[in-house]
Amino acid sequence: MTPALRPLLAGNWKMNGTASALATLDAIAEGITRLPDVFDTLLCTPATLVHRAASAAKASRIQIGGQDCHTGQAGAHTGDVSADMLADCGAHFVIVGHSERRADHAETDGLVCRKAQAAIASGLTAIICIGETGGEKAEGKTLAVVERQLLKSVPDSATAQNVVIAYEPVWAIGTGLTPTVEDVASVHRFIRDHLAARFGAEGAGMRLLYGGSVKGANAHELMAIDHVDGALVGGASLKADDFLAIARAFPALAKA
Template sequence: MTPDVRPLVAGNWKMNGTRESLTEIKAMAEGVQGALSEKVDALICPPATLLYVATALSTDSPLMIGGQDCHQDASGAHTGDISAEMIADCFGTYVIVGHSERRTDHAETDHLVRAKAQAAHAADLTAIICVGETAGERDAYQTLEVLKRQIFNSVPETATAANTVIAYEPVWAIGTGVTPTADDVEIAHAFMRAELTACLGEEGRRMRILYGGSVKPGNARELMSVENVDGALIGGASLKANDFLAIYRVYETLMA
């Protein structure tokens, strides 16, 4: 954890979830209420089809709701896309940009990710900018080089500690059940902290850096206790309220 930085536990549902799944969001909205919510933020990013109803279910809860992606333009002839303004109009407060699955499946570049983050800021959304190396880059000992490039090119000048979160997601660890060691995570997060501070000064020092990649209730405590890890971006384990809340409640002991 980083001193004086409020942790964030975020869930990315990806292309999962129907109306039946809203019972999980309702349970999460109820489960994050309590004293811990005064110290730790909780966020779920469901598919766009559930966004508005999810925000309605969490109206009286500390649980925040966000989008999984946004277009870089506010509106226009972009069939199938969703703008940051549309997410805000559904009362979403966050949006994930630059996830490795978007970078790979849709050939998104650092510069496009940067434009999407700027669009999020213009709509008063907090952008979660994802960075991380592939297995090939890791094997070639290029992890820090990749992180440096992605941070420099993907984080816009409009970024502050209030409107931007960085999520380190090693591509080779996403959905594989394989996680880097705590030492590997510590090295990567310390490097990113130094880069963000060099670029943004105090804003970079206070910016939240999440770890993502096969985070589960069984390994959350070890990962989230690492220095400069300010929470988690969770994939599959965020689909079920019991798993998500178990990870969220790790902070009950970490912050005791």
């Protein structure tokens, strides 16, 4: 982890969860209270649950976020959700540029940047996702892809307070595969150097999350890597026991 940065454990429920899933949020919130207050915890729920989740989590250490937002704050965009709407529902964060949005909805780096700008304008923290595909990795293009996405997806208005970067190698998401410790360390060091060169102290202070098949069994090893300041967790965030198994890695690291 990066010294002096408070880690962030973020869960992405994706297109999962109805009202009954709030019981999982309650169980996670209860489990988090039993752990030392040395890290932040976030759950990004479907838009249909953001308001109820924010209400349920109000007295807990859990913060709530959205999973996407439109570039505009209002307008004739049937079915879309604006950053203002998420903030009004009680969200504090929003994920933008997740690989599933980039792939399924053909989202470009430029569009991701505009979404991040909209999130920042609404007072939300944007979690900007980046990462290479399996094909790009095989061609040795990992750092080139990461650099391009950082340059074009991260707005000039980014600060340590309003932007978090999540590195999620696409080939590792939901597959059970994870990069080697050396590979994660190399990419996160590259990201940190890039952000520090572009944004100075603000870039040095941005939290960098790793995502891609993070689970209780590997969380401590992954979170102990330099410049890995937390995790963006998919499937394992849908079950309280699985998510809390990851959370237990953070207090142990704080003591190291």
